[in-house]
Amino acid sequence: GQSLEQPSEVTAVEGAIVQINCTYQTSGFYGLSWYQQHDGGAPTFLSYNALDGLEETGRFSSFLSRSDSYGYLLLQELQMKDSASYFCAARSGSARQLTFGSGTQLTVLP
Amino acid sequence: GAGVSQSPSNKVTEKGKDVELRCDPISGHTALYWYRQSLGQGLEFLIYFQGNSAPDKSGLPSDRFSAERTGGSVSTLTIQRTQQEDSAVYLCASSPAREGRNTIYFGEGSWLTVV
Numbered sequence: 001g002q003s004l005e006q007p008s009e010v011t012a013v014e015g016a017i018v019q020i021n022c023t024y025q026t027s028g029f030y031g032l033s034w035y036q037q038h039d040g041g042a043p044t045f046l047s048y049n050a051l052d053g054l055e056e057t058g059r060f061s062s063f064l065s066r067s068d069s070y071g072y073l074l075l076q077e078l079q080m081k082d083s084a085s086y087f088c089a090a091r092s093g094s095a096r097q098l099t100f101g102s103g104t105q106l107t108v109l110p
Numbered sequence: 111g112a113g114v115s116q117s118p119s120n121k122v123t124e125k126g127k128d129v130e131l132r133c134d135p136i137s138g139h140t141a142l143y144w145y146r147q148s149l150g151q152g153l154e155f156l157i158y159f160q161g162n163s164a165p166d167k168s169g170l171p172s173d174r175f176s177a178e179r180t181g182g183s184v185s186t187l188t189i190q191r192t193q194q195e196d197s198a199v200y201l202c203a204s205s206p207a208r209e210g211r212n213t214i215y216f217g218e219g220s221w222l223t224v225v
Contacts, residue, residue: 033213042201042216043153087153097143097166098214102152 002026004088004101011107012078020073020104022088032064032071035087035100043087046073075106083108112136114217116202122223123192131187131220135204142185143203143214144177153201159185192224 004024012018022032031050035043049055049064049071061074075082085103115134123129135142144156155169159179170176174192179185189196199219 042218044216045213048213097155097158097169099155100145100153 002090002099004090004099006086006088006101006104008102009105009107011109013109014078014080016078017074017076018078018106020075020086020088020106022071022073022101024069024071024088024090024101026069026090026099029066030091032062033089033098034060034062034073035089036084037087037103038084046086078108080108080110082106114202114204114215116200116217116220118220119218120221120223122225125194125224126191128188128190129192129222131189131200131202131222133185133187133202133204133217135183135185135202136206136215139204139206139215140182141205141214142179143205144185144187145201145203146198147201147219148198156187156200189222192222194224197222197224 004022006022010018031048033048034046036046037043046060047055047057047062049062052064052066054061054063059076064071073086083106085105087103088101089098091098114136117132121129140161142159145153146156147153157170157177158166174190177187199221201216201219203214203216205214
């Protein structure tokens, strides 16, 4: 089977930096991705790490350590519009479906 | 269309009735997924179609749930004898390949309320 664990809630202030962690257990591994979902909206793709290291996309960065079965999403210069749920997701070797973590609700305070 | 299209966007049904939810994936996408999301919860995998391969039905919660995909494009998720616990948003997603960057594109969902 496969499972992904992430914190349920994170709160930060506007302009700050926040890190959302994700640990996973899978049989085989094809990389870790991150999705953002605003209240009432559809999840949208943010980033993907196939290999160890940091991937940067504007204010968002994502990190993966395959040896530690761990990754994180880093959000810099937080804005109010970043308040949303963030999901890590992984596709393992044996299963074909994409499994999502339970999501982290990020609240950005003024 | 430009994105994944789902219908109806909202559905209120009486307990015990059957419902059908439709998904029209992005043109050319061979993979199609159905997920369920209860209020404030995570994404629960239901079923996955990839091309002409047998679907992965491992996430369907009971035999009241079924899905089909006709002609490798449009998919219909059917819930028979609906129960109140079936109330959730049903999200469809598609992707151009089975693997790759793990990028899948979601529709806006069908919000189902069973009363």
